Amino acid sequence: MKKLLMIGLDGATYALLKPLIADGYMPFLGKVMAEGAYGELMSTPNPLTPPGWISTVTGCSPDVHGIYDFLRPESTEAGVFLKVNDSRDILCDTVWTLASRQGKRVTTLNFYGMSPPVEVDGYLISGFIPWRHLRSATFPESLFDTVKSLPNVDIKKLGMDIGEEKKCIQGLPEEEYEDWIHLQSERDAAWTELLSHLMEHDPTDLTAIVYDGTDKIQHLFWRYLDPSLVEETTAIPWDTHIRELCLNSYRQIDQSIERLVAISGPDTHLVITSDHGFGPTHEVVYVNEWLARNGYLSWTAQTIVDNTSKLTADRIKDHTLMIDWEHTLAYSLTPSSNAIYVKQAKDGTQGVSPEEYPDFCRTLQQKLLDYRHPIDGGQVFAKADLNENRLAGKPSLEHAPDITLGLRDGGFVSILRSAEVVKTRDKVDGTHRPNGVFIAWGPDIASGKHLEPLSILDVTPMLLHLMGLEIPKEIEGRVPVEALKAEALSANPVKISEMVQPAKPKAAADRPEISEDEKDALMAQLKLLGYMD
Amino acid sequence: MTTTPLSYSPEELSAQVIAVLNELTMDWELDLEEDIGPSTRLIDDLAFESIDIVRFVVALEQHFNCKGLPFEKLFMRDGDYVDELRVNEVVEFLNESLPTAHSS
Numbered sequence: 001m002k003k004l005l006m007i008g009l010d011g012a013t014y015a016l017l018k019p020l021i022a023d024g025y026m027p028f029l030g031k032v033m034a035e036g037a038y039g040e041l042m043s044t045p046n047p048l049t050p051p052g053w054i055s056t057v058t059g060c061s062p063d064v065h066g067i068y069d070f071l072r073p074e075s076t077e078a079g080v081f082l083k084v085n086d087s088r089d090i091l092c093d094t095v096w097t098l099a100s101r102q103g104k105r106v107t108t109l110n111f112y113g114m115s116p117p118v119e120v121d122g123y124l125i126s127g128f129i130p131w132r133h134l135r136s137a138t139f140p141e142s143l144f145d146t147v148k149s150l151p152n153v154d155i156k157k158l159g160m161d162i163g164e165e166k167k168c169i170q171g172l173p174e175e176e177y178e179d180w181i182h183l184q185s186e187r188d189a190a191w192t193e194l195l196s197h198l199m200e201h202d203p204t205d206l207t208a209i210v211y212d213g214t215d216k217i218q219h220l221f222w223r224y225l226d227p228s229l230v231e232e233t234t235a236i237p238w239d240t241h242i243r244e245l246c247l248n249s250y251r252q253i254d255q256s257i258e259r260l261v262a263i264s265g266p267d268t269h270l271v272i273t274s275d276h277g278f279g280p281t282h283e284v285v286y287v288n289e290w291l292a293r294n295g296y297l298s299w300t301a302q303t304i305v306d307n308t309s310k311l312t313a314d315r316i317k318d319h320t321l322m323i324d325w326e327h328t329l330a331y332s333l334t335p336s337s338n339a340i341y342v343k344q345a346k347d348g349t350q351g352v353s354p355e356e357y358p359d360f361c362r363t364l365q366q367k368l369l370d371y372r373h374p375i376d377g378g379q380v381f382a383k384a385d386l387n388e389n390r391l392a393g394k395p396s397l398e399h400a401p402d403i404t405l406g407l408r409d410g411g412f413v414s415i416l417r418s419a420e421v422v423k424t425r426d427k428v429d430g431t432h433r434p435n436g437v438f439i440a441w442g443p444d445i446a447s448g449k450h451l452e453p454l455s456i457l458d459v460t461p462m463l464l465h466l467m468g469l470e471i472p473k474e475i476e477g478r479v480p481v482e483a484l485k486a487e488a489l490s491a492n493p494v495k496i497s498e499m500v501q502p503a504k505p506k507a508a509a510d511r512p513e514i515s516e517d518e519k520d521a522l523m524a525q526l527k528l529l530g531y532m533d
Numbered sequence: 534m535t536t537t538p539l540s541y542s543p544e545e546l547s548a549q550v551i552a553v554l555n556e557l558t559m560d561w562e563l564d565l566e567e568d569i570g571p572s573t574r575l576i577d578d579l580a581f582e583s584i585d586i587v588r589f590v591v592a593l594e595q596h597f598n599c600k601g602l603p604f605e606k607l608f609m610r611d612g613d614y615v616d617e618l619r620v621n622e623v624v625e626f627l628n629e630s631l632p633t634a635h636s637s
């Protein structure tokens with residue numbers, strides 16, 4: 001039986017991969033693109049790691065799986081609080097459980113949001129977890145002890161240091177550039193070592209891994225990688241050295257992919273995807289400042305004005321403490337969400353009433369779209385998508401944004417107070433784009449085919465199909481049959497399961513109304529996030 | 534393993550909380566002068582950081598198979614966050630809170 005190897009490249013974009021291939025840094029990737037099928041992969045409405053990877057591994061959109069961001073706001077009488085999303089908040093099955101349920105064994109490493117780990121037939125270690133908590137993010141737990149015993153895998157290098165990762169959007173001093181690039185490369189290398197060991201000692205039908213160093217490096221070092229900016233960026237030898245370090249991290253990933261394919265064997269299907277694309281960002285847009293100037297938000301008296309081009313406060317508890325909730329009707333709580341929430345009046349609290357809600361949202365949307373940069377006159381908010389389900393009075397997840405923004409340079413909003421609504425960055429950074437990558441290669445894959453853009457929802461159906469499995473009809477994506485050889489499709493036609501997936505107890509529609517006790521407990525848990533500094 | 538919280542005496546509850554902490558910190562390579570006990574301080578002795586406290590709460594909820602615990606009574610006093618917490622304070626909190634907790 002053919003093996004299936006899935007490689008996730010966080011934030012990968014052809015804007016960089018193609019020049020890297022042309023310059024000889026990623027020869028194996030060049031080979032699989034030439035011999036296989038590839039095209040752009042369009043991400044979720046807000047192209048971000050949590051919704052992007054969860055849509056990748058469920059085949060469902062954020063409105064169905066429920067993950068819009070790293071955090072989720074919960075509104076209470078005492079104010080609005082933030083809660084960390086984890087696997088218990090995902091409202092539909094992942095490809096790991098769907099494959100396990102149909103008799104396939106799975107190995108999945110370093111995917112966002114997989115902790116607490118769900119039971120699979122195989123091995124699972126969640127990504128985005130500090131090393132001190134990796135044990136509780138591993139299934140089966142005995143795997144953790146196996147990993148610890150491996151001489152060539154340092155368990156500490158597998159974990160994610162939250163403090164270091166925040167520097168992606170909060171900035172990094174130049175003297176830390178080298179160490180920071182090495183940190184990313186060493187983590188990617190550690191995951192490769194671990195996966196190689198597992199594949200050699202107990203191969204499974206589906207093997208999947210995410211390399212997230214690409215995203216981190218592109219955020220901070222985009223100007224060193226983008227061919228159109230390199231000449232300007234690398235004016236002195238030290239800058240050239242930094243660029244070489246970045247380029248070598250891609251060379252390392254290319255070598256890792258080649259190594260994993262070799263271990264998997266000749267009868268392997270390889271699928272490479274990203275959770276979103278990437279591009280440059282030139283400015284910072286202070287969305288809460290815009291809301292304040294337009295009468296939607298009030299700052300608390302102690303809130304200081306940002307003069308550092310940061311996107312967010314250093315401590316999560318300060319996200320909510322900046323806002324005067326009694327005098328606020330619309331707000332943004334995290335940069336990564338690119339979302340505006342409307343404070344709705346309920347249970348006697350002040351806010352927008354259900355009757356006022358549609359007009360309120362449409363007026364706010366129009367004002368956002370009409371806003372022009374005070375100097376260049378350009379439209380700053382390229383999109384301001386409303387929550388159409390909520391507007392129509394249809395069911396909508398409580399934490400779904402009311403408005404999802406898109407900025408003209410594709411960047412993330414700043415939620416801080418500022419003297420200006422739009423500020424030009426001192427240096428060009430990298431930020432997310434909707435168009436990522438999809439690359440497939442192997443015996444059943446069409447050769448040398450450039451695909452029209454696919455949806456990120458198509459990845460799970462493709463993985464299930466390549467394993468010869470049924471695709472539950474609830475999945476929103478489709479099998480991209482145009483990426484398959486005609487004879488392979490004839491021999492293995494797409495099988496849609498008419499049987500409804502076994503309902504998970506946490507399915508949104510089946511959730512019982514939350515009790516007052518539970519609300520209190522939830523609020524308490526959210527308050528604990530104040531410790532996240 | 535999850536158990537019914539009502540079945541614990543205060544001593545048993547203390548042992549269970551210590552067991553959760555031992556499991557949580559077993560890979561941390563802590564250089565403790567003595568084993569984790571009722572007087573152990575989460576921040577000064579166990580070097581707890583913010584994310585560790587969040588994970589500790591989740592571990593307690595999972596271990597006792599309970600939700601609905603009013604953790605703000607434990608971590609907030611007089612409208613502000615406490616600077617330190619001892620294991621016996623966690624045990625006292627659970628002893629008061631678990632019987633009225635909503636079991637899932």
